[in-house]
Amino acid sequence: MEGNIELLKGAIALVGYGLGAIGPGIGIGIVAGNAITAMARQPEMQGTIRTTMFLGIAFTEALALIGFVLFFIA
Amino acid sequence: MILATECDTANEVICAPANVNDLFEFDAWFTVGGLAFTRTTFLMLLAALIVVALLYFGLRKQRLVPSKFDAVIEGLVGFVRDDVARDIIGPDSRKYLPYLLSIFLLILVGNLFEVTPLINFPITSRMAIPLFLSLVTYFIFAIVGFGKNRFRYLIDTAWPKTVPVGLRPLVGLIELVSVFFLRPLTLAVRLFANMVAGHLMLTLLLGSGVIFLAAVGDIGARSLIGLPWLAFGLFIFVFEIVVSLLQAYIFTLLSAVYIESSIHFEH
Numbered sequence: 001m002e003g004n005i006e007l008l009k010g011a012i013a014l015v016g017y018g019l020g021a022i023g024p025g026i027g028i029g030i031v032a033g034n035a036i037t038a039m040a041r042q043p044e045m046q047g048t049i050r051t052t053m054f055l056g057i058a059f060t061e062a063l064a065l066i067g068f069v070l071f072f073i074a
Numbered sequence: 075m076i077l078a079t080e081c082d083t084a085n086e087v088i089c090a091p092a093n094v095n096d097l098f099e100f101d102a103w104f105t106v107g108g109l110a111f112t113r114t115t116f117l118m119l120l121a122a123l124i125v126v127a128l129l130y131f132g133l134r135k136q137r138l139v140p141s142k143f144d145a146v147i148e149g150l151v152g153f154v155r156d157d158v159a160r161d162i163i164g165p166d167s168r169k170y171l172p173y174l175l176s177i178f179l180l181i182l183v184g185n186l187f188e189v190t191p192l193i194n195f196p197i198t199s200r201m202a203i204p205l206f207l208s209l210v211t212y213f214i215f216a217i218v219g220f221g222k223n224r225f226r227y228l229i230d231t232a233w234p235k236t237v238p239v240g241l242r243p244l245v246g247l248i249e250l251v252s253v254f255f256l257r258p259l260t261l262a263v264r265l266f267a268n269m270v271a272g273h274l275m276l277t278l279l280l281g282s283g284v285i286f287l288a289a290v291g292d293i294g295a296r297s298l299i300g301l302p303w304l305a306f307g308l309f310i311f312v313f314e315i316v317v318s319l320l321q322a323y324i325f326t327l328l329s330a331v332y333i334e335s336s337i338h339f340e341h
Contacts, residue, residue, distance in 0.1 A: 051161065051327065058328055062260040068267050069259075 020067030078105030
């Protein structure tokens with residue numbers, strides 16, 4: 001255990017992924033929240049808004065996914 | 075698989091967990107010319123067969139009043155045709171509908187294997203399958219982009235005309251990396267990561283619940299701690315059905331969006 005750099009590396013990667021997930025988490029919250037507001041205001045536009053919301057979520061989520069990949073690579 | 079770990083609950087408090095790869099890698103049944111035929115390969119073929127069978131039996135004859143099964147299949151096909159292909163791609167969508175429908179149904183069946191009793195393994199949690207599907211999408215949108223716009227596709231991506239001149243190198247670089255490298259990568263990783271996380275969660279929660287409850291002879295009333303794990307696992311089970319549907323939808327939707335962005339390439 002003592003002086004084992006491999007164990008430490010895994011722990012740091014885990015912290016890194018946690019930090020990397022903060023931004024996308026906030027971003028997805030904003031996207032979904034605004035989509036709900038838009039749907040409540042104009043229910044007839046629901047289909048378009050839902051599609052756009054998923055797109056926005058997908059692009060925001062990409063950052064968290066890159067963090068996820070780096071966690072495995074590290 | 076988690077139960078295969080040897081652990082004497084009477085003596086050991088903490089058991090060493092098995093390697094996580096054991097959950098996703100299976101021994102080869104037989105080998106054909108260097109290619110191992112594993113359980114994943116079999117499930118992959120089974121998924122393809124199920125998709126073909128669903129479409130064949132669902133759309134075989136057209137009735138005035140479709141049966142319940144027919145209505146479900148027609149609903150799925152109609153969903154991809156109207157809500158994904160036509161709404162995103164527009165009038166050209168009929169050309170790409172067969173591809174979008176195939177990947178949607180294949181990913182859907184592959185994802186739902188995760189919650190199918192006796193199978194309980196999402197084939198999309200092996201990177202090879204989502205990566206292959208996303209590379210097919212990548213080649214389709216790249217070929218369409220170069221076919222429709224020739225080399226303007228590459229030049230306008232790297233040197234976007236709608237952006238102020240000073241920012242063009244920076245935005246162009248970001249666009250190049252994002253379109254030709256990050257798009258296929260994130261498309262594959264999104265599906266893969268969701269299914270791996272779901273499979274791990276289900277195995278850990280349901281597995282630990284079952285292990286605790288099965289050890290009732292050794293640890294007595296303390297085995298009741300398995301009940302909350304089991305209950306939480308069953309909650310996640312329902313959640314994973316939603317994730318399976320959503321990920322299949324998002325993969326198809328993003329494929330359609332990428333193809334559309336290559337067809338109507340002026341922004």
